[in-house]
Amino acid sequence: MAQNESATPAADEVMRAADGTPLKDSLRRSMRRAKTKALLLVAPLGLFILFSFALPIADMVKRSFYSPEISNVLPETAELLGDWDGEGLPPEEIYAAFAKELAQADEDRNVGVVSQRVNYVMPGARSLFSGTARKLGDVESGPYKPKLIEIDEDWGDPQVWSILKREAYPITMSYFLSAVDMRYNAEGEIEAVASYMQIYQQLFWRTLWMSVLITVLTIALGFPVSYLLANLPVRTSNLLMILVLLPFWTSLLVRTSSWIVILQSEGVLNDLLVFFGIVAQDNRPQMIYNKIGTIVGMTHILLPFMILPLYSVMKGIPPSYLRAARSLGANPVVAFIRVYVPQTIPGIGAGSILVFILSIGYYITPALIGGSSGQLISNFIAYHMQQSLNWHLAAALGSILLFVVLGLYYIYNKLVGADALKLG
Numbered sequence: 148m149a150q151n152e153s154a155t156p157a158a159d160e161v162m163r164a165a166d167g168t169p170l171k172d173s174l175r176r177s178m179r180r181a182k183t184k185a186l187l188l189v190a191p192l193g194l195f196i197l198f199s200f201a202l203p204i205a206d207m208v209k210r211s212f213y214s215p216e217i218s219n220v221l222p223e224t225a226e227l228l229g230d231w232d233g234e235g236l237p238p239e240e241i242y243a244a245f246a247k248e249l250a251q252a253d254e255d256r257n258v259g260v261v262s263q264r265v266n267y268v269m270p271g272a273r274s275l276f277s278g279t280a281r282k283l284g285d286v287e288s289g290p291y292k293p294k295l296i297e298i299d300e301d302w303g304d305p306q307v308w309s310i311l312k313r314e315a316y317p318i319t320m321s322y323f324l325s326a327v328d329m330r331y332n333a334e335g336e337i338e339a340v341a342s343y344m345q346i347y348q349q350l351f352w353r354t355l356w357m358s359v360l361i362t363v364l365t366i367a368l369g370f371p372v373s374y375l376l377a378n379l380p381v382r383t384s385n386l387l388m389i390l391v392l393l394p395f396w397t398s399l400l401v402r403t404s405s406w407i408v409i410l411q412s413e414g415v416l417n418d419l420l421v422f423f424g425i426v427a428q429d430n431r432p433q434m435i436y437n438k439i440g441t442i443v444g445m446t447h448i449l450l451p452f453m454i455l456p457l458y459s460v461m462k463g464i465p466p467s468y469l470r471a472a473r474s475l476g477a478n479p480v481v482a483f484i485r486v487y488v489p490q491t492i493p494g495i496g497a498g499s500i501l502v503f504i505l506s507i508g509y510y511i512t513p514a515l516i517g518g519s520s521g522q523l524i525s526n527f528i529a530y531h532m533q534q535s536l537n538w539h540l541a542a543a544l545g546s547i548l549l550f551v552v553l554g555l556y557y558i559y560n561k562l563v564g565a566d567a568l569k570l571g
Contacts, residue, residue, distance in 0.1 A: 211322055213318060217265070220248070221245065224244045224311075225315035227240060229316065239290055242291040242302075243289055245291075262276035265311065275299055279299055326347055327348060328347050328348050347544065351547070354525075357445075359503070362503045365446060370491075373457035376388055377464075403516060406440065410439075440521055452498060453502050457495065458494075461494065468486055507551070510523075524544060
């Protein structure tokens with residue numbers, strides 16, 4: 148009995164590490180140290196993505212619907228307008244608050260902020276606000292309602308106050324409506340703007356169909372090139388790969404400028420067409436500063452983004468599959484279509500996603516060689532960012548573009564599957 152007790156450990160005895168601590172605690176501490184090291188290693192990358200990608204996008208989306216300019220400059224007026232029922236003209240209390248805050252805004256040089264904000268939805272508001280602010284210096288006491296109307300009769304228009312009430316609320320859909328050629332009418336209902344003022348819907352459709360066309364063209368041109376590269380001897384394919392990568396490494400501006408030289412009326416291509424008698428000297432086709440120039444230039448520039456994923460996928464397809472299919476009776480065309488092409492779907496999907504997303508937000512090439520008919524929505528986003536300074540509308544256009552891309556990616560993921568993507 149005493150011999151059996153010495154051979155069997157006690158029930159409360161635990162396994163310990165070399166330093167005497169329980170083995171379970173030692174393992175837990177070791178795992179915690181490993182996780183901390185891993186977190187510290189990825190922290191710089193996470194912070195970089197956070198500050199350079201996530202936060203700018205979040206700020207862009209916020210700017211598209213958050214516009215606190217009026218409520219910041221005219222806080223009491225905005226609060227009173229929020230409680231107003233919007234019927235007829237506002238009471239004297241709102242006129243008085245508005246007159247005092249507008250006069251203060253004139254002293255603080257903030258009238259331009261308010262007038263610019265209202266001017267986006269009511270053209271002419273800039274002169275109305277600035278002119279009224281200048282004349283309010285002569286108004287010492289109320290009642291303010293008749294005096295404001297005396298300064299400018301527009302202050303007796305209920306529609307002006309309805310617009311001010313709607314736009315004084317910091318959260319607004321006005322910019323998204325403007326981005327799709329819609330607006331609020333006098334009754335506060337959403338309606339389409341006049342047809343001659345509609346530009347953004349056409350631009351969105353043009354951007355989408357040109358991006359799809361460029362993606363299809365890169366597939367049509369890139370597939371045979373990738374197949375050739377994947378099936379040639381290594382020495383020859385490496386040499387040809389340099390021809391693919393050389394333009395890929397060349398400056399984007401240089402490549403775009405080269406297409407200006409090639410496609411312009413007195414350019415290389417037109418000279419060759421005239422030399423061979425295909426077109427007359429005085430009838431040279433216009434191939435640049437229009438949609439043709441944009442499509443040709445972007446297809447050439449984005450072609451490597453299709454060739455490289457396709458090549459990486461084709462390089463991994465064993466040639467024995469085609470030989471097996473042919474040995475089973477399939478002719479070369481059937482074997483290629485039914486055996487080889489399905490195996491290239493991951494490369495086609497990866498290349499298509501890359502080319503389409505790059506196309507939908509492309510800026511430099513359409514700006515330089517697109518002309519008025521070849522520009523994309525990105526050019527108008529840049530216009531509002533740099534010239535009109537309507538950052539909220541630019542943010543709304545960018546947000547719509549972002550949602551469209553996310554929606555298409557969601558559809559792609561449902562139909563094909565994101566796990567089918569293969570970049571190399």
